[in-house]
Amino acid sequence: MEKSDLKSKIELLVIGGSAGSFNVLLALIPKLKTPINFAIIVVLHRKSGSTTSISEVFNLKTEINVFECEDKDPIIAGNIYFAPADYHLLIENDHTFSLDYSEKMNYSRPSIDVTFKVAADLYGDKMAAILLSGANSDGAEGLLYVNQKNGTTIVQDPVSSEIDTMPKEALKLFKPDFIANVDEIIAAINNF
Amino acid sequence: MLGYNLVDDEELEILLNDVANKYGYDFTEYSKASIKRRVNRLCALDKFTSFAELRYRITNDENYFGRFVEEITVNVTEMFRDRHFYKTLREQIIPQLGVNSYIKIWLAGCSTGEEAYSLSILLHEANLAHKAIIYATDINPSVLETAKHGVYPIGLMRNYSENYINSGGTTDFSTYYTANYDHVRFIGKLRERMIFATHNLVSDSSFNEFQLILCRNVLIYFDKNLQEKVFKLFDSSLESLGYLALGSKETIKFSELENRYQQIEKEKIWRKVT
Structure with a gap:
């Protein structure tokens, strides 16, 4: 993918994933070219109450600073932020995070749809969103919303997805800008 | 959609x-x-x-x-949410409160009461309930009605029982409620030391002094300015050496309170030290 393919220079990349996405992130994050000129938010469905922190796992594998969001943390380009388990992740107009412990969406908290939508409202064509492997439909409508707000959209190729339900749900709704396997996704991010 | x-x-x-x-x-x-x-x-x-x-x-x-x-307003809550938090309450904070001749606790933003019953269970198991009072407040009168009755869907009990055990509970959790068709009601003795009242953190002032204030996953819905005001309200409602407990992603860092409070290990619990 050429840089000119992008609708506009991005300030934010949001990656959503569920079952089968953790391994994709383990392959992907260490291969990102540093420094990155935008912020990355990862919304990953996972069990709450696990003792090892996800930011510690990834901080060992990349030079990029990886954080698990706390309430009202500012979004700073060059960093990776994970949505904390069991909270929805929202973004304020002043580009700080807000956490929300309201009802689950699509049986999920954090919900990928929620973060995709709030990010698209704020960043419009200055964002990209990637939907990875997963076993439910969370993220599909949110990705469509990103597309409608002129953001760049990428869906993991169902063939390369450990569980293809989530990518397929998105592809049922619309044609994203790119359908890509893991290596192609890495290349795309490094070209943003 | x-x-x-x-x-x-x-x-x-x-x-x-x-x-x-x-x-x-x-x-x-x-x-x-x-x-x-x-x-x-x-x-x-x-x-x-x-x-x-x-x-x-x-x-x-x-x-x-x-x-x-x-x-x-968001009213989602559960019993014994965050096992590490409740373990710390059970093992460190509650015994420390027990040295006082009375224990006053403010649960701010209690919603439908699940945390109030969790706290009450901890106090009973520590044999401290007789000298404790839990003031449970919320902005929303209708959730307080649920809290007062202590009636919850039976389907939630499995999860709550797991949370209870994971946070160090050893009693048979089902002894704390009576089941009736698809609902359970928590037993009356857990309610004896609870006072439910409406209180709006935005506009209402301090109404007592407490040794423990719990306000978990409420401040996330406030902007920084309002958070700071509420911290001041809590500070003025907390006895010296009292504890302030927040939600797992909330912090008093960067607030006026930061230098006068000491964090308990890695938990979101701070002790007012000056």
């Missing part, structure tokens, strides 16, 4: 000002991202087709305003 927002930022501000002026409930310093999402969710639920229609209904129908408050 993820619809477009019916209510935009400007309209939201108009609406929140209307509500503050007419009803005295001030939501203008709530976190915008969250309240905007809640208001738009309400519009979808109640099938409003324009901002004007929503505004008219809220400002002219007091009953509907009650629903508005219920729906835009």
Whole structure:
């Protein structure tokens, strides 16, 4: 993918994933070219109450600073932020995070749809969103919303997805800008 | 469906000002991202087709305003949520409180009461309930009714029982409630030392001095400014050497309280040391 393919220079990349996405992130994050000129938010469905922190796992594998969001943390380009388990992740107009412990969406908290939508409202064509492997439909409508707000959209190729339900749900709704396997996704991010 | 927002930022501000002026409930310093999402969710639920229609209904129908408050405030809660937190309460904080001749606890934003019953169970198991009082408050009167009755769907008990055991509980959890068809009611002795009352953290002042204040996953819905005001309210309501407990992603860091409070290990519990 050429840089000119992008609708506009991005300030934010949001990656959503569920079952089968953790391994994709383990392959992907260490291969990102540093420094990155935008912020990355990862919304990953996972069990709450696990003792090892996800930011510690990834901080060992990349030079990029990886954080698990706390309430009202500012979004700073060059960093990776994970949505904390069991909270929805929202973004304020002043580009700080807000956490929300309201009802689950699509049986999920954090919900990928929620973060995709709030990010698209704020960043419009200055964002990209990637939907990875997963076993439910969370993220599909949110990705469509990103597309409608002129953001760049990428869906993991169902063939390369450990569980293809989530990518397929998105592809049922619309044609994203790119359908890509893991290596192609890495290349795309490094070209943003 | 993820619809477009019916209510935009400007309209939201108009609406929140209307509500503050007419009803005295001030939501203008709530976190915008969250309240905007809640208001738009309400519009979808109640099938409003324009901002004007929503505004008219809220400002002219007091009953509907009650629903508005219920729906835009988040009332999701559970028993013994965050096992590490409750383990620390059980093993360190509660025994420390026990050295006092009485124990006063404020649970701010108690919602439907699950945390109040969790606390009460901890106090009973530590044999301290007889000298403790739990003041459980919320902005929303209807959730307090649920809290007072202590009636919850039976389907939740499996999860709550697991949470209880994971946080160090050793009693048979089912001895704390009686089951009736699809609901359970928590036993009366857990309620004996609880006082439920409405309290609005935005506008109401301090009403007592406590040794422990719990306010978990409430501040995330407030903006920084309002958070700071609420921290001051808590500070003035907390005895020296009292504890302030927040939600797992909330912090007093960067607030005025930071230098006068000491964090308990890695938990979101701080002790007022000066």
